[in-house]
Amino acid sequence: MHSIFESMEFRRASLFLLIGLMTSALAHLAQADEAPNVPETEGAPASAASVQLDRLFSQLAQSKTPEDAKVIEDLIWDVWNRSGSISVDLLMDRALEAMAAGDYDNSLTFLDEIVDLAPGYSEGWNKRATVHFLRDDYASALGDLEATLALEPRHFGAIAGLALVLEDLGDKEGALDAYRRVLAVYPYLEGAGEAESRLTVEIEGRGI
Numbered sequence: 001m002h003s004i005f006e007s008m009e010f011r012r013a014s015l016f017l018l019i020g021l022m023t024s025a026l027a028h029l030a031q032a033d034e035a036p037n038v039p040e041t042e043g044a045p046a047s048a049a050s051v052q053l054d055r056l057f058s059q060l061a062q063s064k065t066p067e068d069a070k071v072i073e074d075l076i077w078d079v080w081n082r083s084g085s086i087s088v089d090l091l092m093d094r095a096l097e098a099m100a101a102g103d104y105d106n107s108l109t110f111l112d113e114i115v116d117l118a119p120g121y122s123e124g125w126n127k128r129a130t131v132h133f134l135r136d137d138y139a140s141a142l143g144d145l146e147a148t149l150a151l152e153p154r155h156f157g158a159i160a161g162l163a164l165v166l167e168d169l170g171d172k173e174g175a176l177d178a179y180r181r182v183l184a185v186y187p188y189l190e191g192a193g194e195a196e197s198r199l200t201v202e203i204e205g206r207g208i
Contacts, residue, residue, distance in 0.1 A: 049079050057154050060186055069188040073156075080123050080152075088118050092127070099131055107131050122151035126158050138165050156186040163195065172199055 056076050063069035083089050095110035108131055114124035129144035142165055148158040163178035179196040182189055 049082065053079055053154075057185065061184070063188060066188040066190075069186065073186065080155075083114075083118060083121050083123070085118055085121075088114055088121060088124070091117070092124070095127060095131075099127075099134075104131050104135050120151060122148050122155060122158075125151070126155060126161075129158065129161055133161060133165060138169060141165055154185050156182050156189055159185065160189060160192060163192075167195075167199070172203055175199060176203055 056072055060072045091110045091114050095107045098107035111128040118124055125144045125148040129141045132141035145158050145162045148155050159178055159182040163175045167175035176199040179192050182192050183196055
């Protein structure tokens with residue numbers, strides 16, 4: 001069984017990885033706000049965005065350096081943050097402001113509206129999973145992560161979030177599988193490689 005100190009250290013590392021993913025997403029959401037508004041729609045992302053994501057994920061998996069991967073990651077967040085709806089974008093802005101202020105109840109209220117308005121928008125589910133994680137509501141977080149990954153199986157933020165939740169719940173084998181999944185999508189995701197190596201040693205041993 002982990003000591004209290006080990007649990008605290010894991011919790012801190014988990015939050016650092018989560019905050020890193022959120023920071024990247026928020027930075028590119030702010031950039032997206034400066035772009036011209038798209039027509040009001042509540043549907044799924046356009047096929048052009050899907051084609052763009054396919055190309056970007058192929059490049060991400062084949063990236064040669066962390067710097068190259070980060071450039072591609074930023075482009076992927078740019079696509080993910082396009083909800084295609086002015087109303088959803090406004091609700092997301094309010095949800096993120098509340099989240100940043102630690103007002104998780106209000107953040108959830110806005111994210112609930114987003115999920116109701118645009119159930120095909122993966123980032124609504126992913127951000128709501130983040131708030132559930134921050135509230136230690138792992139059951140709800142897992143449900144929203146599952147919904148996120150059903151819409152976008154390559155969502156490295158959601159896969160990393162799944163790994164964090166599973167390890168915090170004591171499912172090290174599940175967490176290791178999730179870290180390996182995320183590394184297959186994003187080989188240079190900060191913190192994921194170290195976590196995968198650590199869990200590999202804990203579960204499978206160091207070898208000969």
